[in-house]
Amino acid sequence: MNLANIEVKILGLGGSMRQPSHTLTVLNMALDAAGQSGAVTELIDLRELKLPLYFDTRRLEDFPDPEYIRQYLDKFKEADGFIFCAPTYHGTPSASFKNALDFLEFLPRRPNLYLTGKVGGLLAVASGTTGGPTCLTSLIYNARALRLLVAPGSTHVSPTKRVFDQAGQLTDEKLALQVAELGAEVTRLARLLKAERAL
Numbered sequence: 707m708n709l710a711n712i713e714v715k716i717l718g719l720g721g722s723m724r725q726p727s728h729t730l731t732v733l734n735m736a737l738d739a740a741g742q743s744g745a746v747t748e749l750i751d752l753r754e755l756k757l758p759l760y761f762d763t764r765r766l767e768d769f770p771d772p773e774y775i776r777q778y779l780d781k782f783k784e785a786d787g788f789i790f791c792a793p794t795y796h797g798t799p800s801a802s803f804k805n806a807l808d809f810l811e812f813l814p815r816r817p818n819l820y821l822t823g824k825v826g827g828l829l830a831v832a833s834g835t836t837g838g839p840t841c842l843t844s845l846i847y848n849a850r851a852l853r854l855l856v857a858p859g860s861t862h863v864s865p866t867k868r869v870f871d872q873a874g875q876l877t878d879e880k881l882a883l884q885v886a887e888l889g890a891e892v893t894r895l896a897r898l899l900k901a902e903r904a905l
């Protein structure tokens with residue numbers, strides 16, 4: 707079997723309310739690399755996402771626009787792999803990022819729980835030196851709870867003051883390569899896991 711012939715869709719989730727957003731820049735770099743590896747990619751920019759706050763005693767149909775939430779969930783059901791890229795707020799992923807993950811509670815639990823059998827590449831962006839690693843650790847636990855296999859190349863991109871230039875470009879070559887390699891790795895692992903699901 708030629709794995710390169712397996713079509714995979716990689717969904718990116720991330721960004722911040724800020725414009726320009728370093729997080730969105732990094733996420734787009736990883737998605738571009740996934741695209742160059744042959745994946746179909748889609749971006750969910752948190753700034754554009756119109757989800758309300760998650761309310762755990764509400765049924766999906768009791769939220770103001772349930773159809774919008776269903777369409778959001780369908781993107782996760784259809785994707786074979788994910789790239790999550792979160793800004794670090796107070797040492798962990800921002801509330802808007804986490805709220806978007808909380809809505810995945812509405813994903814089906816059968817035949818598989820949440821995102822079982824799929825891969826997630828994780829990226830944490832932080833302005834300081836300690837926030838990136840702690841945010842990445844939080845993302846790893848988020849991904850595990852959603853039953854994702856965490857791509858080994860997951861990394862933090864920090865400190866932004868040193869690794870981005872004034873124009874908002876990621877100029878640290880080593881980190882830029884790591885981000886691109888993560889996009890390629892998620893694509894490769896998504897293909898392997900899709901092949902396994904088809905057995």
Ligand SMILES: Cc1cc2nc3c(=O)[nH]c(=O)nc-3n(C[C@H](O)[C@H](O)[C@H](O)COP(=O)(O)O)c2cc1C
Nearest residue numbers: 722724727728729793794795796797832833834837
């Ligand atoms: C409310 C808030 C809390 C933050 N907390 C941290 C933090 O704990 N550690 C850190 O390194 N950076 C922290 N930052 C800085 C952001 O991680 C940094 O600005 C990052 O680039 C934000 O992503 P963005 O450029 O996509 O908006 C914080 C920023 C905000 C707005």
